[in-house]
Amino acid sequence: MKKTNYSRWFPGLMLWLAALFIPPAYARAPVILVLGDSLSAAYGIPAEQGWVSLLQRRLTETGYPHQVINASISGDTTSGGLSRLPTALAQHHPALVILELGANDGLLGQPPMETNRNLARMIKLSQQANAQVLLAEMRIPPNYGPLYTQKFQATFGELAERYDIPLIPFLLNGVAGNPKLIQEDGLHPRAEGQSRILDNVWEVLEPVLMPKPDK
Numbered sequence: 008m009k010k011t012n013y014s015r016w017f018p019g020l021m022l023w024l025a026a027l028f029i030p031p032a033y034a035r036a037p038v039i040l041v042l043g044d045s046l047s048a049a050y051g052i053p054a055e056q057g058w059v060s061l062l063q064r065r066l067t068e069t070g071y072p073h074q075v076i077n078a079s080i081s082g083d084t085t086s087g088g089l090s091r092l093p094t095a096l097a098q099h100h101p102a103l104v105i106l107e108l109g110a111n112d113g114l115l116g117q118p119p120m121e122t123n124r125n126l127a128r129m130i131k132l133s134q135q136a137n138a139q140v141l142l143a144e145m146r147i148p149p150n151y152g153p154l155y156t157q158k159f160q161a162t163f164g165e166l167a168e169r170y171d172i173p174l175i176p177f178l179l180n181g182v183a184g185n186p187k188l189i190q191e192d193g194l195h196p197r198a199e200g201q202s203r204i205l206d207n208v209w210e211v212l213e214p215v216l217m218p219k220p221d222k
Contacts, residue, residue, distance in 0.1 A: 036074040037217065038099050039066075040138070042088050042129070043107030045081035046178060046204075051190050056198040058205040062212075065205065070219045076101070084111045085125035092129050096136045103215070104133040105141045105208070107178060109162070113147035119158040123166065130170050139215055142167050143175040143208070146183075175211045178204060 041047050041059050049057025063075040078095045080087070088108045095101075106129055112122040126142070133140045144163040147156055167174035179196065181203045182188045188200030196204060 036072045037102035039073050039075045039103045039105065040095060040099055040101035041075065041077050041079055041105045041107065042092060042095065043077075043079035043105070043143075044083040044111055045079075045195060046110065047077065047079035047107045048081045049201075050081045050195045051192075052198045052201075056201055058201045058208065061201055061205045062208065065209065071216055072219075073102075073216070079107065082111060083108060084115070084117070085109055085122050085129070086112075089125045089129055092132055096132065096138070100136070101133075101138045102217075103139045103141065103212075104129075105143065105175075105212070106130070106133075107143040107145075109145040109159075110147065113145065113151065113156075113159045116151070116155075119155070119162050122159070123162045126162070126166055127170070130166065130172065134170070140170070140172045141175055141208075141211060141215070142172055143178045146177050146179075173211045173215060175208055178207060180207055 039062075041062075043059075047057070047059050048054075049059070054060060057077075059075060059077045059079065066073050066075065076095075076099050078091065078099075080091075083091075085108045088106070096104075106126065108129075109122050109126065112125075130140050130142070142163055144160070146160050149156055151159075164174060166172075177183075179200075182196050182200040185200070188197055188203065189195065190197055
């Protein structure tokens with residue numbers, strides 16, 4: 008009877024068993040999902056110059072393994088984001104979600120409580136999917152009246168406190184109002200302002216990233 012040579016199967020068997028017991032968190036790069044509007048969709052500039060693309064570059068250059076998925080759509084509102092989020096969560100299984108929505112709600116004059124409810128629902132959906140959430144603070148021009156603008160801005164800090172999540176202070180801090188960094192429409196950042204936006208995000212994001220893998 009012919010003797011079976013099991014030794015030639017052994018390496019393949021060990022690889023199969025190792026793959027079987029690799030925890031899902033280590034089987035692929037952790038995903039950062041950015042759900043936003045035109046401020047994150049690189050409106051008016053090449054996509055590769057937007058802050059989200061710059062984020063991926065910085066993560067790679069600094070040794071973080073994360074993959075950034077940009078699910079931002081120009082003109083989107085919190086209502087639109089809420090309708091899209093469940094599919095994005097199911098598709099990408101993010102470890103971290105950056106919510107950058109609400110500016111268009113304010114520009115459309117929607118009630119701050121509606122914006123609050125939509126963002127709260129997105130935060131809860133993300134947390135139920137085991138994702139860490141970062142919320143970006145939005146602001147609107149003062150011509151909407153002091154009462155409305157104050158209620159609108161307060162929405163973001165209130166949500167961050169209620170759900171104990173990091174708040175990215177005003178996303179366009181250091182960019183808004185600077186004609187060298189803002190496009191002619193007075194709302195959207197130029198390519199020259201994207202690195203400053205990334206710095207605003209990075210200051211809050213980096214402390215919550217998992218430790219870099221040992222090299």
